[in-house]
Amino acid sequence: MGTAKYCRKKKLPLFGIIQGATFKNLRAECSQRIVDLKFDGYGIGGLMIGEPSSLTNEMVYEVNQIIPNKKVRYLMGCGYPEDIVEAVGLGVDLFDCVLPTRNGRTGMAFTSEGKIVIKGSTFVIDNAPLDKKCRCYTCRHFSRAYLRHLFNAGEPLAGRLVSYHNIHFYINLMAQLRAHIQKGTYKTFAERIKKNYNFRD
Numbered sequence: 001m002g003t004a005k006y007c008r009k010k011k012l013p014l015f016g017i018i019q020g021a022t023f024k025n026l027r028a029e030c031s032q033r034i035v036d037l038k039f040d041g042y043g044i045g046g047l048m049i050g051e052p053s054s055l056t057n058e059m060v061y062e063v064n065q066i067i068p069n070k071k072v073r074y075l076m077g078c079g080y081p082e083d084i085v086e087a088v089g090l091g092v093d094l095f096d097c098v099l100p101t102r103n104g105r106t107g108m109a110f111t112s113e114g115k116i117v118i119k120g121s122t123f124v125i126d127n128a129p130l131d132k133k134c135r136c137y138t139c140r141h142f143s144r145a146y147l148r149h150l151f152n153a154g155e156p157l158a159g160r161l162v163s164y165h166n167i168h169f170y171i172n173l174m175a176q177l178r179a180h181i182q183k184g185t186y187k188t189f190a191e192r193i194k195k196n197y198n199f200r201d
């Protein structure tokens with residue numbers, strides 16, 4: 001069964017994907033043609049693959065002018081916290097990325113104060129949780145020192161616990177973004193996140 005047929009039968013939303021690399025004219029043309037096909041939502045593809053963030057933002061802005069206001073926008077592969085808050089400011093609703101688990105498996109945690117690489121010797125006697133503001137299972141039960149020990153002992157549990165925390169961080173980040181938009185304080189919140197996460201791998 002074709003995807004469109006399957007989605008209609010199951011009442012699943014069907015998304016069209018907008019391409020056009022970093023050419024404004026191609027993005028505009030592709031957006032219009034895909035919008036004309038009347039999808040439930042629109043994916044913005046072909047970005048977040050190493051191009052400068054100013055160019056990403058320019059393309060996202062361009063296509064968002066054409067996608068109808070009431071339709072869901074999904075920026076494919078966008079996963080750094082600072083990129084997510086920026087894209088939300090440009091009107092994007094949905095994201096997907098491997099970062100929370102891929103980086104979690106190698107000991108990198110996203111926290112309310114920025115990133116932490118838990119395998120470092122800085123944490124050898126640190127009894128604080130990964131993130132003092134986090135209420136996830138990992139942060140409620142395990143210290144940074146213990147997580148560091150698990151990594152250095154080669155225990156697979158280490159990567160699972162940090163991944164768990166990272167996913168919780170991302171779910172919470174999106175919930176905070178929604179709340180700040182409703183309160184009218186999105187800009188201040190976004191600036192704080194961007195300041196804490198002024199990095200790329």
Ligand SMILES: [Zn+2]
Pocket residue numbers: 130131134135136137138139140165166168
């Ligand atoms: Zn946590």
